[in-house]
Amino acid sequence: MIEPEGGSAEWRHRTGRATTALVLVVLGAAMPAHAASGTAECRPGPTRTEILDGIGLRGEIRLASGARVVLDSLLWPDTPEPAEAARVWLEARRGDSLVVVPRGQTDRWGRERADIQVAETGIDLAGGLIPAGLAFADANEHDSLCRPALRTVEDAAREKRLGLWRDSVLQATDGPALRAREGRFAIVEGRIRHVGERSARTYLDFVGRGEDGLTVMVSKRTWRMMRDRGLSAASLEGRRVRVRGILEVWRGPTLEANADAVEILSEPDRREAGPTGERELRR
16 A cells, blocks of 8 residues: 555655655756757746645646646656555645746646746655655656656666555566556566567567567657667667556557657676677577
């Protein structure tokens, strides 16, 4: 069971210490390299001060000015228990003065995406929820994760198996478990067996033909962005990765990835190589 802030003093103390230690990492990562180059969806707007007035559905933050904001680079939980714990964590800041930094354009509902800190304490809201295991670091519908250091604090929550990470991460070869998550956000780990580049899409296959497991689909535009960041079929085949997105089931479990949805996992015993060497390592 995920215990919200209103729970035991020991839980609050442990979560508070983790948040204080890890938020320092996040605050220094408001503008990653690929966002700083001019990505419109990550470009920060004018900083302003607001008062937190309340929390709406799926983490929507209502401000005293009447503005509605969602935290950037954060995905709200889609299951009731962690979602309620996350809401309680934010509600504890009701009435606080906030420093709000908008990101990009408003969404279709007129809400801003923003980085938000509590003015008095410097607590970063996304940087508090994610290391407590109460939300995921994710670009959502956008191409870029504007604050990639949030993945670092997410790693800490996963290692400690806090909140959303209490269950084991889904494996790309576990077809039945993947199918059970159809229509929901999932984080999946596995080794890419084959990369198929096609004219409209690129396919990352984690199982052989006829086997029940994950295929990640990458649009032509997204694949071009991934290649610009140094990824390729040669560098991905044979690598263990972590991918995230909404799981669908067509012929088998599939997931459509944005440019920041594929993370290469470190493998200490693996000898690194360039594109040619990568293929030789797999022979």
